[in-house]
Amino acid sequence: xxxxxxxxxxxxxxxxxxxxxxxxxxxxxxxxxxxxxxxxxxxxxxxxxxxxxxxxxxxxxxxxxxxxxxxxxxxxxxxxxxxxxxxxxxxxxxxxxxxxxxxxxxxxxxxxxxxxxxxxxxxxxxxxxxxxxxxxxxxxxxxxxxxxxxxxxxxxxxxxxxxxxxxxxxxxxxxxxxxxxxxxx
Amino acid sequence: xxxxxxxxxxxxxxxxxxxxxxxxxxxxxxxxxxxxxxxxxxxxxxxxxxxxxxxxxxxxxxxxxxxxxxxxxxxxxxxxxxxxxxxxxxxxxxxxxxxxxxxxxxxxxxxxxxxxxxxxxxxxxxxxxxxxxxxxxxxxxxxxxxxxxxxxxxxxxxxxxxxxxxxxxxxxxxxxxxxxxxxxxxx
Numbered sequence: 487x488x489x490x491x492x493x494x495x496x497x498x499x500x501x502x503x504x505x506x507x508x509x510x511x512x513x514x515x516x517x518x519x520x521x522x523x524x525x526x527x528x529x530x531x532x533x534x535x536x537x538x539x540x541x542x543x544x545x546x547x548x549x550x551x552x553x554x555x556x557x558x559x560x561x562x563x564x565x566x567x568x569x570x571x572x573x574x575x576x577x578x579x580x581x582x583x584x585x586x587x588x589x590x591x592x593x594x595x596x597x598x599x600x601x602x603x604x605x606x607x608x609x610x611x612x613x614x615x616x617x618x619x620x621x622x623x624x625x626x627x628x629x630x631x632x633x634x635x636x637x638x639x640x641x642x643x644x645x646x647x648x649x650x651x652x653x654x655x656x657x658x659x660x661x662x663x664x665x666x667x668x669x670x671x
Numbered sequence: 672x673x674x675x676x677x678x679x680x681x682x683x684x685x686x687x688x689x690x691x692x693x694x695x696x697x698x699x700x701x702x703x704x705x706x707x708x709x710x711x712x713x714x715x716x717x718x719x720x721x722x723x724x725x726x727x728x729x730x731x732x733x734x735x736x737x738x739x740x741x742x743x744x745x746x747x748x749x750x751x752x753x754x755x756x757x758x759x760x761x762x763x764x765x766x767x768x769x770x771x772x773x774x775x776x777x778x779x780x781x782x783x784x785x786x787x788x789x790x791x792x793x794x795x796x797x798x799x800x801x802x803x804x805x806x807x808x809x810x811x812x813x814x815x816x817x818x819x820x821x822x823x824x825x826x827x828x829x830x831x832x833x834x835x836x837x838x839x840x841x842x843x844x845x846x847x848x849x850x851x852x853x854x855x856x857x858x
Contacts, residue, residue: 509726509844543778544765546685546758547692547728554762566762570755577727578735578751584721585739585747592717596855601717603854605818606825607846608720609800610833615693616793617837623786632784636791640697641804642811644705647697647792648687651785658784662777 492528492560494568500526501553501572508549515549515573519556528560549573673742674749680707681734681753686761689785692722692729697792699733700799709741713818716800720850723843730754824857 500522508515516538523529529537537559541551550570557569591597624630632654639645680702688695696719703709710718722732731751738750798804801820802813820826828850835841 506726509724515728540765542691543689543782544758544761545687545689546761547688547695547730547755549728550731550755550758551762554758558762566759570758574727574731574751574755577725577731578747580725580727581721581732581735582739582744582747584725585736588717588721589740599858600851600854601713601720602821602825602858603828603852604720604847604850605713605716606820606829607832607850608716608723609797609819610829610831611723611836611843611846612693612696612719612793612797612800613833614836615691616790616797619693619786619790619793623783623790629783629787633787633791633794636788637795637798640701640792640795641798642806646701646706647795648683648701650788650792651687651689654784654788655781658781659777661784662780665780666777 492526492565494561494564497557497560497565498568498572501557501569502576503572505549505573506576515552519549519552523556529556533559674746676707677738677741677746677750678753681738681750682756684730684734685754685757688730689789693793693796694789695730696733697789697796699730699737700796703733703737705799709737711818712800712816714740716819720847724847821858824853828853 504515504518504522508518520534523534524531537552537555540555541548544551550573553569553573554566557565557567559565561568592601620633624633636647636650636654639650640647684695684698684702688698700715704712704715718733718736719729721736722729725732731754734750734754735747738747740746742749801816803816804811804813806812820829832846832850835846836843
């Protein structure tokens with residue numbers, strides 16, 4: 487499964503390039519990773535859907551998961567480490583720089599005004615994936631109930647999202663196993 | 672001690688995030704703003720805005736920034752490392768589980784249940800950035816977070832940028848720049 491011809495440095499630089507040039511998070515990275523991998527013949531067209539499904543069903547950061555899986559395919563665990571450091575390092579350095587500069591200027595009256603205008607935009611932008619996910623994921627009546635329950639639990643009852651995810655997984659696994667037992671495989 | 676806390680917190684966040692960066696925001700908000708008070712709501716909203724305009728995953732951006740605010744450069748390294756670590760540990764587990772259950776319904780069923788739950792979490796994350804909710808006796812109360820929504824103009828900006836991004840797929844960076852310019856003029 488691993489390709490010996492690909493050096494770890496090579497894997498690192500390819501993912502660093504992808505990490506440095508994708509703005510907007512994990513989903514924006516998918517087409518770039520796909521293009522880079524196919525161009526170099528590192529991964530075949532048929533492997534790609536598998537990698538994407540795996541990356542999405544695992545917890546964590548989508549882009550990092552994709553880097554881990556792709557790197558692993560190429561050079562095993564070391565490849566996975568090289569790829570994920572590559573994917574994370576550019577944004578780590580850029581944000582570190584911004585954090586250092588921003589703490590110095592954040593009380594400047596002009597900066598305060600600018601961010602007063604920006605904050606509502608940021609909140610509006612968070613609503614976009616929420617609505618998209620609801621449209622994609624809520625096909626049955628019970629899924630709307632799950633959505634409403636998790637929203638109310640966090641907002642009013644101050645339940646930690648960690649418990650909501652944990653309980654959802656446990657219930658989903660139980661229902662799935664019960665269904666499987668009933669149909670007798 | 673603070674490094675251990677940062678590590679444990681971001682490790683948990685990495686472990687329990689399903690469904691991409693926006694889902695991670697809900698967990699980060701819960702731990703970093705609500706539980707530990709490392710950042711205020713306004714600071715957290717600023718980071719979300721900055722993350723939309725800078726390269727890389729939003730989760731990494733948030734971890735790096737929070738780590739820096741709490742404990743400097745070393746803090747940001749610890750937080751980012753802790754966030755990414757669970758992915759490695761789970762990787763081997765997932766590979767075996769996936770190969771075993773690949774064609775069964777289990778994965779589909781779990782994701783089918785998680786999607787609406789995560790949609791609710793993201794919606795909640797947005798609501799908590801608008802209002803502070805509390806229960807006074809038995810009456811629920813909500814109070815606008817003034818740092819984020821200072822007046823009617825803020826609500827109009829939010830509605831307009833949601834509509835622009837959702838219906839017209841306008842680039843988030845352009846919307847944030849527009850928000851900054853409006854902020855300079857209006858506030």
